[in-house]
Amino acid sequence: MGGVSEGRASIRTSPEGPYVRLEGLVSTANNGGFIQIRTKITNGVKNAEGILLKVRGNGDKYYIHLNTNETIFLPQQYRYYYQAIFPTSKDWTEVKLPFSTEFKRSSAKISNSFDGNQIRTIGILAYGKDHYALLEVSYLSFY
DSSP states (O other): OOOOOEEEEEEEEETTEEEEEEEEEEOOGGGOOEEEEEEEOSSOOTTOOEEEEEEEESSOEEEEEEEETTTTTSTTGGGOOEEEEEEOOSSOEEEEEEHHHHOEESOTTSOSOOOGGGEEEEEEEEESSSEEEEEEEEEEEEO
């Protein structure tokens, strides 16, 4: 990879409760182009139909990348994922992302679909263009 993007994540608090802030400069120079926060999911999520999150930001679109049992063990696994795009605004907004319609595969080399039980990692990204990213996430859950 070798990108030069610079980002940071922090946990913040407000009167409504804690939230995570992802911010930084995304640069596509030197084959780069993203900053992210990521977590592991150890046992999948049985019976989940999608992801629900509450976000606010600077008005840009941001991304969720999911790795599954299938994608996590492939060579160069960072190239294989399921992706959903979500908008932000300056106000807190709840976003619902059904697995069946909002998540697209990154390559024809992986299955067309997946279920919640197969999820192994979730990443939230600022991605793909030169810009200053500012994204805050109050919660992320499955429904």
